[in-house]
Amino acid sequence: MTLSTKRALLKGFLDMLPLCLAVIPWGILCGSLAIQNGFTAVETQAMSLLVFAGSAQLVAIELIAGNTSLLTILFTTFIISSRHFLYGLAVRHKVIDQPMRWRLPVSFVLTDELFAFSHHRKAYRTKTRLIYALSAGFSFYITWNLWTLIGIVAGSLLPDLTNLGLDFAIAATFIALVIPAIKNLATLATVVSSGVVASVLKSQGFELWLVAAALTAMTTGYLISRIRGKLEHN
Amino acid sequence: MMTIILLMACITFCTRYLFLHRDLPFKVGPKMQQFLSFSAPAVLTAIWVPIVFVTDKGINLDWQNPYLSAAIAAIIIAYKTHNIYYTTLVGMGLFLILN
Incomplete structure (x- = not known):
């Protein structure tokens, strides 16, 4: 591994770290809420591993628990996810010349959080920048799944962290990203x-x-x- | 249940991947690109501002609202330092004290 690769990996991880921590209450809630609503541990973890979209997951858990029709669940998921079209369009010109083996993982982890780190003129355009983006994107993916797992295992023992107003952490991190821009x-x-x-x-x-x-x-x-x-x- | 989860995964992935697919029958022109350059501040702000102001009972503009005072502090720190760590720590710290 070259020095620039190592640096890009570390910088991606450190830049994303505040956001990884800010979503702890939501990750835990995704785990515990699903278990309370009759999901198995495997299903709950699979949702975070495969769907990997906090707001869509939380809403879907509520809808599934309320015996909502499949069509409504999928339509709601689509509405909540439709902002991703904007992200794809906005970064298209930066990513599109890269081969599939880079574009596929980038799109898989293109969350609100990663998109927030995508405005740099050269973002995604060099190998170092791609490694940086994937490091940030996948560190968010791994921690999101870790928080879900904690919610699955210890959800019933922990208080509902979202009622403590810890959602402010997300507001604070987004303020930190938006204001300087x-x-x-x-x-x-x-x-x-x-x-x-x-x-x-x-x-x-x-x-x-x-x-x-x-x-x-x-x-x-x-x-x-x-x-x-x-x-x-x- | 697994079927629902897989279908949801398809939807979220497709919304993320679609415009990173090469063979699409259109090009993003310079005007569209300029329009899209505002997407990050627009979407991120549309997420954080309602966290501060919107409650189950409607919009809360009360100065006693700890979300509001902590958000103003975070905005000032973000403006002065451009540092995500300072902003988050001070914002969260003040919020926890007030709340």
Whole structure:
């Protein structure tokens, strides 16, 4: 293993570490909630190993426990997962020239968390950057499965960590990722409109709040950057 | 049960893989790329802001809300330091004290 490979592996792991820790309450909840709702240990772990999508898993566990129809479960999974289309589109030009053996694992671990580390101009474009991304992505995968396992084994012994307000950890890590990225008016407008629209739609119980807020905010940011571009030309 | 889990896995994987597939009948043009460049701040903010403001009872704008004060502290630290470790530690620390 070369020095640059080792460095990329370590940097990927360390950059993702705060996010791996921030999802502890959710990982444990995924494990314990499934067990409480009659899933076997194998099924519960398989869900984290194969589906690997926290919000989709938690919602599906509730739906399955409520004897919801298969079609509804799958449709809901699709709605919650539809934000991944945006991620794929956004990183497509960076990843698409890489062979399948890199693109396949990258897409498997392309979570919200990994996407947050994907804006660098050269992200995914060099071997070192790919190793960095896979190290970050798979360290998140491994820890997510570890937290699920803890939830399976010790879920009944632990208090419900999500009621302690530990969900704030996710907010704090995302704040740390978003705020430094605000470098111009367009991005500031994106962030403000996204927060307002998401909060209003979610509090109204609108199912598509996440995607709707993201698209509205992206449109706002895009329009402002176009207008500013035109003003600078004139 | 295993069937449901496998079908769900197919859905999440397909949504992640689709646009990383080579042979798609379109190209992402420069305007689309510019639009997409706002996707990370947009989606991440749409996830974190409701954690701070939205409760089961609606939007909570109360200044006593520990989520709000800790979030403001985290925003200031993130702006000043650009460091994810400091931001998370200070934000979480303050939140646990207030809560």
